[in-house]
Amino acid sequence: YQILSSVVGKRADVSYDPDGMYIPQEWYCTDRRHKDETGWMPFHLLQEDSGVQILKASNENTEQKKNDRKTLQQRIRGVSDNRYVRAALETTVLFVLMEIILSLTASVSDLKYVDIRLMFVAVCCSIHGMGSGILSIILACFSYIMHLYMAHVDISYFLYQVDSWIPFACYIALGGFVGYMFDVLRDEKESLQGKNQLLSEKYDFLKNIHQETLQIKKQLQKQITISSNSFGHVYEVASRLDTLNPEEILLRVIDIVEDVMQCHQASIFLLGRDYARRRACSPSLKSQISSSLKMSDYPELIRALNDGEVFVNTQMLAEYPDMASPIYAQGKLYGFAAIYDLPTENFTVFYQNLMRILTSLIERNLSKALQYEEARRKEMYIEGTELLKKEAFEQQWEILTQMDETGYTDCMKYHVKSSKPISDEQMGEKLLGLIRNNDFMGIDEDGSYAVILMNMNPAFYDHIRERFSAKDLSIEVVE
Missing domain, CATH: 3.30.70.270 (Reverse transcriptase/Diguanylate cyclase domain)
Incomplete structure (x- = not known):
């Protein structure tokens, strides 16, 4: 439309009718003057009855051609993948090639005692086995009979002269032997492949079991080590939290959570009316989380905290911590401790219970500190x-x-x-x-x-x- 406007010297007023979904005929250059000035002749007028149908039919034809081409490719691929069809086609091609060689070497005396048909049978049987061998024997016999016919050999001589049967016997004997050996070797190969596949599956199965066993062993060893030192851990945590200042408790919580839960990104949030304010966090976590969280954006987290449960992000929700445990003080929800880089193998009930025990120790000391602070309020x-x-x-x-x-x-x-x-x-x-x-x-x-x-x-x-x-x-x- 811009090109036509520049040629005609008038501004093109373009608008679209959403109901009709077509361009009326009177909008086209049907006037002779416009045709002469622009040098453009429409091959089709896109009218309501014909234009839309032309475009639609063109689109349908394109899609139909694509579908037909895809269907043809699938059929060709299916034929080429079929072993029997491929064997028949290759045998036919070799038969035609054999006939060409026979016609070209008929007058060569040096090849008088070379049986090309016998070679044809041997090649076909060694490539595809007995199935293709039978077809090649039939084709070789047919070629031999046609050769005798073209040589004007009497049928009675052919039937009563034993020497003329020798080629048939050779074709059948060689074809049967080579085809049978090929089939035996192919069956053995398929059997070995099946056994190898079965052994591979068993190996993969045992390998997975071995890896799972090692993983479980490591987890159990870790739990045994933690359990064997549990009294020492509990005493150490209790000693580090033994202070009457709430801020000192929150200061020491990050180190304790990182040490006990084996993580590097922990944080403490204090809950307000609608927001959770970050009080302390690991240095590597500062730039990754906000200092204030709008709790309405974290319904799963706030639901677990209100129920007094440890939140575990098993659904891999975005922006959620991997694990969070509520902290109660003076009978109300005071805040929560959160972990953002919990190792995958620690998403277990054991670490969930460990997190709850840890926050329980924090709650006990924090409540005592807040009570002491309230007593010293004056x-x-x-x-x-x-x-x-x-x-x-x-x-x-x-x-x-x-x-x-x-x-x-x-x-x-x-x-x-x-x-x-x-x-x-x-x-x-x-x-x-x-x-x-x-x-x-x-x-x-x-x-x-x-x-x-x-x-x-x-x-x-x-x-x-x-x-x-x-x-x-x-x-x-x-x-």
């Missing part, structure tokens, strides 16, 4: 607020700094200032709506208000500053 928090006092805030910052240095978490401290005088209660109420459940707020060592933001992306700093500004607050990074 010592740690400014009365009537969630602001940590100077000593408690500094202690919390030291622990989080250790976690940041080991690579288990990221934290940043910010000073918070108000544009007008404000009380501790008012500041605590404002900050409570601005930070997440895994962040901290309190009084810094210089006496100013401060917040500790966990696992915050620096790219969101401007957005956070705008949120604080909406509450008449300003923040400044503490170097």
Whole structure:
């Protein structure tokens, strides 16, 4: 249409009718002037009655030709794969070749005592066996009879002269012997191939059993080793978790989970109202998972956690951890421990139970630490607020700094200032709506208000500053 528009000098108004599915005849260059100016003559006018049918028939013919070609190829392949048909065709070709040689060597005296027919029978029987041998014997006898007929030999001489029967006897004897030997050798070969196939299948079967046995042996040895040291492991885990600070417990959990579960990518999430906030994780896992998980996107995981069960990602769901176990504290779901690189051989009930025992030890110590923290609430928090006092805030910052240095978490401290005088209660109420459940707020060592933001992306700093500004607050990074 663009070419026609440039030639005619007018803009082509192109539109399509979705109901008709055809181009009306009056849209074509039926006017003589257009034909003269463009030099184009339509061979077919695509009308409603004929144009669509032409295109449809052309498409159907193309598909039919493809199907016919494919059917012909399949038939040729089936014929070529048929042993009996191939033997008959090859025997016929050899017979024609034999007749040509006989006609060309009829006047050669040196080949007078060479029986080409006997060679033909021997070759056919040695290639395809008795079945092809019978056909070759019949063809050789027929060729010999036609040779006698063409030589004007009397039929009575042929019947009563024993010498004339010798070629028939030779063809039958040689064909039967060679064909029988070929069939015997072929049967032995097929028998040996069958035995070899059976032995190969038995070998593969025994090899798979051997590999499974070795794998089970390794797993049992591993379980025996773990079981034999179970008391030592339990005591070591209990000793490492024996602290009254919840943050120190969460700091040590990553090392314990990696050691006991034999993995390298573990994480701890604390549950909020709709999100799970990452508190700590293996250094290699930081760039692979988000610091906040919207739990509505993980229905299978949250269902297992609410039921108090260990989640195992046997369905290989994307973005899900390989294994996760709930952590309860003070009678409610506090968070969960997750593993993202659990070895395939550890997707067993044994490791599932091991994960549950491990989180049970975490729960016991975490609950004790939270109870101790609640008992010391008046010592740690400014009365009537969630602001940590100077000593408690500094202690919390030291622990989080250790976690940041080991690579288990990221934290940043910010000073918070108000544009007008404000009380501790008012500041605590404002900050409570601005930070997440895994962040901290309190009084810094210089006496100013401060917040500790966990696992915050620096790219969101401007957005956070705008949120604080909406509450008449300003923040400044503490170097």
